[in-house]
Amino acid sequence: MLLGGMNKVFIQTYGCQMNVADSEEMFAHLAARGAVLTDKLDEADTVLINTCTVRDHAEHRAVSFLGRLSAWKKEKPGRVIIFAGCAAQRLGKALQKKYPFLDILSGAKDIELFSETLDKSGLFGMPGESIQPSTPNLTGYVTIMRGCNFACSYCIVPSVRGPIKCLPVEDILRDVARKTAAGAKEIMLLGQTVNAYQEGTVSFADLLNRVSEVPGVERVRFTSPHPIFFTPEFLNAVKDNPKIARHVHLPVQSGSSKVLQEMKRGYTREVFLEKIQALKSCGFNISTDIIVGFPTETEADFQQTLTLVDKVQFFIAYCYKYSPRQGTPAAQMELLAENILEERLDILLNKVRGLSEAAYQSQIGSVQEVLMETETKGRSSENFWVKTKNTYPTGSLVRTKIERAEGTLLFARD
Ligand code: SF4
Structure with missing residues (x-):
């Protein structure tokens, strides 16, 4: 006791x-x-x-x-x-x-x-007056919704977390204020399909803008979004707000519309590519997750994934071999041979290996706003790591020009 x-x-x-x-x-x-x-x-x-x-x-x-x-x-x-x-x-x-x-x-x-x-x-005392702020962290993680209304055929989340439940706006803003009071400068909004957030008349875009106005918030990130909720209305509402980080981790999972349909992802290759184009036109840098060897994936489907990677030029792509999760519909499907999965994963990894370095190289000459995570290193709005010449207080925002790139690190002029 x-x-x-x-x-x-x-x-x-x-x-x-x-x-x-x-x-x-x-x-x-x-x-x-x-x-x-x-x-x-x-x-x-x-x-x-x-x-x-x-x-x-x-x-x-x-x-x-x-x-x-x-x-x-x-x-x-x-x-x-x-x-x-x-x-x-x-x-x-x-x-x-x-x-x-x-x-x-x-x-x-x-x-x-x-x-x-x-x-x-009965094992703990009763709570005191207020809940203590969490330990000071530069990034404050704030859950804005739980659950998921999709039913991707390989995913266990809907059955363990249930349908979407959005948290009230006021609770979220209070949580954000608590995190900034404890030292957070960046807020990461979290949800399984985070951009499906809708609470009364407040949309996800409204929420992002409201969170960015909380005193002390310098930058707002979010994860994990679902492609279909990136509408023109969303982009219009956020495109002029510099506090909303220009990086989106947007899982595509496959480049084949046929496989996407069997995965029950709720979009086609074409729709995904349209969303990417719209996001890129607002300056968003895109990373993704890809599953290779879903049970019905043919060689032609896999080639579609490769061409999608070529088209999008993701900033980072996390690639996984399909593995069945008991309790999901896809777990009933016949698996592809392990050697096919390994071969395809190898080919895909070879393709994505140079993507990050190329993205870093493309930033030479650009001006970046860096949120300092140490005195000489921080992350840009697009989520690039930047090393500065001078020292700056942790948590400060530094605008600087990029002189060179090495691997996955940008070197700033100042
Ligand atoms: S993969 Fe994501 S969108 Fe699909 S069911 Fe799981 S949590 Fe929901």
């Missing part, structure tokens, strides 16, 4: 940035009950495991970490173990049966109820 004493919390987060933000949010509720962070498991009184289930591997790692905590808990039986997030949602009570020493199970759909969950457990 942790009531009354100093509660040291060790956090283990698996998965995406949304999980990192969720861990922060959960910790804020623990901090409001007097908890402090520790990075030493041995010293901890509470372990919070925030889990991911997008890939089998991530889920296995989280569950095996939980299994190893059996001895940790035996050492001091008053210790508390919280298992939260997507794997907690998917595996549910079965987990508590298998690991009876697990104290609190909190699924991804119940993050908003975490405070109540803590209270109901």
